[in-house]
Amino acid sequence: MTRVAVLQMTAGIDPHANAAVLADAIADAAGEGAAMLFTPEMSGLLDRDRKRAAASIVAEEDSTPLQRAREAAARAGIWVALGSLAVRLEDGRWANRAFLIDAAGNVAARYDKMHMFDVDLATGESWRESNAYAAGGEVVTVEGTPIGHLGLTICYDLRFPALFEELGNRHCDVISIPAAFTVPTGKAHWHVLQRARAIEASAFVVAAAQVGEHADGRRTYGHSLVIDPWGEVLLDMGGDETGIGFAEIDSARIAEVRAQVPSLANRRPIAK
Known part of the structure; x- marks a missing residue:
């Protein structure tokens, strides 16, 4: 069994304040015996006003939340799956980038969100992530973490x-499926999709989420989850409160489920 921690937070428009929340959470997670902390999408800045946000979105090497998280991870001796940060690319566009930080504070992996949230909801909410963000083009997985082979995705x-x-x-x-899910889409699809992804991959899913009313006016769904390979919900942090939750990752459970329903082994290519 390996203990993991999940941060549910209400990130705002001040990267320094968000960085302080991350640093405290990393220390608290390590203090409770977790080997890895998972944080939500946009842990360093959540601001739908792109003109205002532009002043705070900087190159990776200049990111205060990333630097504070790396320092805190090294100090506490814990891995951190930093759900994502907005970072400025060399061409001036932005990336929605996940970082995996090891227990020495090194960046072990990066993943840029592949699918851009370009939608018009029935509530009147309209989102065009692709207007500012460049889509990633590479699937990223990392072996040798405290919880085994880890796959990175975003929202x-x-x-x-x-x-x-x-x-x-x-x-x-x-x-890892960190998120800042809207409330309407969360109520409709969050739990069922997360459970389906765990079942399909015969893998644990850890989904750290943003929650509540944010300084930029948006509201996010919360319900950070840990789901086992059978689709059972081990942790649901609800849709109201921030904080840290804990769950156990049992590698034996993965082998048990894959032996019972060997869908990965039975998978066949589909003719095109």
Whole structure:
């Protein structure tokens, strides 16, 4: 059994304040015996006003939340799956980038969100992530973490089965799905999609989420989850409060489920 921690937070428009929340959470998670902390999408800045946000979105090497998280991870001796940060690319566009930080504070992996949230909801909410963000083009998995082979995704990626099929083909033990889900889409689809992805990949899913009313006026769904390979919900942090939750990752459970329903082994290519 390996203990993991999940941060549910209400990130705001001040990267320094968000960085302080991350640093405290890393220390608290380590103090409670967790080997890895998972944080939500946009842990360093959540601001729908792109003109205002532009002043705070900087190159990776200048990111205060990333630097504070790396320092805190090294100090506490814990791995951190930093759900994502907005970072400025050399061409001036932005990336929605996940970082995996090891227990020495090194960046072990990066993943840029592949699928852009370009939608018009019935509530009147309209989102055009692709207007500012460049889509990533590479599936990223990392072996040798405290919880085994880890696959990285971000939020809207959840809706695209082909990505998760590839993570299943790579036999990931755990898949990280950090998010800042809207309330309408969360109520409709969050739990069922997260459970489906765990079942399809016969893997644990850890989904750290933003929650509540944010300084930029948006409201996010919360319900950070840990789900086992059978689709059972081990942790649901609800849709109201921030804080840290804990769950156990049992590698034996992965082998047990894959032996009972060997869907990964039985998978066949589909003729095109």
